[in-house]
Amino acid sequence: MCDSCGCHTHGHAEKRVVEVHQSLLAANQEQAEKNRHHIEAMGAVAINMISSPGSGKTTLLEHTLERIGSRWKVGVIEGDIETERDADRIRKKGVPVVQITTGGACHLDAPLVHKGLHGLQDQSEDGRFDLIFIENVGNLVCPATFDLGEHERIILVSVPEGSDKPAKYPTTFTGANTFLITKTDLLPHFDFSLAEARQEALRIHPELEILEIAAPTGQGMDEWLAHLDGLLARRQG
Amino acid sequence: MCDSCGCHTHGHAEKRVVEVHQSLLAANQEQAEKNRHHIEAMGAVAINMISSPGSGKTTLLEHTLERIGSRWKVGVIEGDIETERDADRIRKKGVPVVQITTGGACHLDAPLVHKGLHGLQDQSEDGRFDLIFIENVGNLVCPATFDLGEHERIILVSVPEGSDKPAKYPTTFTGANTFLITKTDLLPHFDFSLAEARQEALRIHPELEILEIAAPTGQGMDEWLAHLDGLLARRQG
Numbered sequence: 001m002c003d004s005c006g007c008h009t010h011g012h013a014e015k016r017v018v019e020v021h022q023s024l025l026a027a028n029q030e031q032a033e034k035n036r037h038h039i040e041a042m043g044a045v046a047i048n049m050i051s052s053p054g055s056g057k058t059t060l061l062e063h064t065l066e067r068i069g070s071r072w073k074v075g076v077i078e079g080d081i082e083t084e085r086d087a088d089r090i091r092k093k094g095v096p097v098v099q100i101t102t103g104g105a106c107h108l109d110a111p112l113v114h115k116g117l118h119g120l121q122d123q124s125e126d127g128r129f130d131l132i133f134i135e136n137v138g139n140l141v142c143p144a145t146f147d148l149g150e151h152e153r154i155i156l157v158s159v160p161e162g163s164d165k166p167a168k169y170p171t172t173f174t175g176a177n178t179f180l181i182t183k184t185d186l187l188p189h190f191d192f193s194l195a196e197a198r199q200e201a202l203r204i205h206p207e208l209e210i211l212e213i214a215a216p217t218g219q220g221m222d223e224w225l226a227h228l229d230g231l232l233a234r235r236q237g
Numbered sequence: 238m239c240d241s242c243g244c245h246t247h248g249h250a251e252k253r254v255v256e257v258h259q260s261l262l263a264a265n266q267e268q269a270e271k272n273r274h275h276i277e278a279m280g281a282v283a284i285n286m287i288s289s290p291g292s293g294k295t296t297l298l299e300h301t302l303e304r305i306g307s308r309w310k311v312g313v314i315e316g317d318i319e320t321e322r323d324a325d326r327i328r329k330k331g332v333p334v335v336q337i338t339t340g341g342a343c344h345l346d347a348p349l350v351h352k353g354l355h356g357l358q359d360q361s362e363d364g365r366f367d368l369i370f371i372e373n374v375g376n377l378v379c380p381a382t383f384d385l386g387e388h389e390r391i392i393l394v395s396v397p398e399g400s401d402k403p404a405k406y407p408t409t410f411t412g413a414n415t416f417l418i419t420k421t422d423l424l425p426h427f428d429f430s431l432a433e434a435r436q437e438a439l440r441i442h443p444e445l446e447i448l449e450i451a452a453p454t455g456q457g458m459d460e461w462l463a464h465l466d467g468l469l470a471r472r473q474g
Contacts (some may be wrong), residue, residue: 081408082404126398139376
């Protein structure tokens with residue numbers, strides 16, 4: 001055995017981190033339930049979008065907003081560690097946007113989203129919305145633990161990332177409702193197996209709905225819009 | 238103001254998390270320094286590879302190991318949340334590998350790597366190595382805070398992820414020595430600006446060395462091997 005092992009100190013600190021983390025998660029969960037009521041009182045349903053950086057969340061949003069047009073009243077909460085870049089891209093589509101920069105934290109949490117909801121309402125005359133997209137910080141791991149008060153949680157994995165991602169990040173998929181495989185126009189250029197991605201995701205979460213999308217080419221966008229339609233009908237019906 | 242705000246509770250728990258996190262980081266840093274001595278006593282230099290999932294860390298390692306052949310004695314520590322998949326891929330290249338699964342944690346830490354070092358030594362007759370690659374958990378944020386005892390920290394961003402990543406994840410770049418832009422063979426298919434990626438990365442960290450690589454096509458691999466050569470010469474010279 002090596003006598004330079006710091007595991008003991010580490011184990012003690014880790015136990016305390018786990019305890020404090022659990023109390024933080026409990027506080028987050030409490031606020032998340034309040035957010036859900038808050039969102040419903042605004043007349044809306046909310047979608048929490050989770051993926052690695054660069055999986056195409058903002059691009060999908062841009063194309064989705066173009067297709068929605070004035071059909072629904074949409075608001076967007078953008079989560080990023082730094083910069084207003086994503087909010088600037090969405091703002092060009094003419095919808096209310098709130099940029100939340102976490103200043104280092106690798107995920108949004110329910111109190112931050114609560115501020116975001118008020119920020120959206122400040123940009124609306126009647127404070128009411130049909131659909132709120134919450135684009136989480138680009139990270140396939142950390143955001144999965146934090147309920148934001150959403151009604152639907154969507155995980156995106158793009159073709160260039162590889163079809164082994166569901167198997168390697170199972171807990172992220174456990175809490176999701178829908179799995180979007182994005183950038184499917186790139187399938188000819190990558191060793192990505194749609195069968196493997198689907199199979200592993202369904203093994204982890206048999207109820208998961210899976211869609212294949214290439215937003216810039218329009219592939220799968222009709223199914224995605226129909227999915228949103230169904231979500232709004234179920235929640236508001 | 239909204240009376241359903243849970244910020245107070247949250248603020249208190251957050252303060253405690255910060256305190257405990259700081260003590261955990263201090264314990265990690267202590268172990269990291271021990272790891273660095275441990276690695277040097279093994280005759281080796283260590284490289285900590287950080288990127289999002291699917292940026293090409295394992296693929297780069299596979300091609301790098303093929304090129305190194307028997308020139309240097311290499312060991313690999315593979316960090317993943319779950320599965321032995323990456324270790325299985327590397328094992329086929331005939332080098333000692335230790336797979337560490339973090340069981341949910343989004344990064345390796347120094348105590349885990351310390352176990353990995355012993356695992357590598359158990360697979361070697363004399364316990365000595367020239368070069369140790371530590372492939373961190375796929376995550377562009379969390380691993381940046383944890384020194385593992387490495388001598389060089391490398392950040393990978395692949396072309397499909399987008400050239401805005403340095404600007405959006407600055408703290409990850411602050412602590413790195415080298416920035417690898419990977420999958421450059423895909424530049425014709427993506428709206429990725431090498432100039433933007435370079436400029437933003439150098440704005441954050443002016444001393445950063447930047448290499449462009451497409452491991453499967455061999456593009457940039459000579460420069461990458463020369464870079465490793467220089468690293469070993471400086472450390473062992």
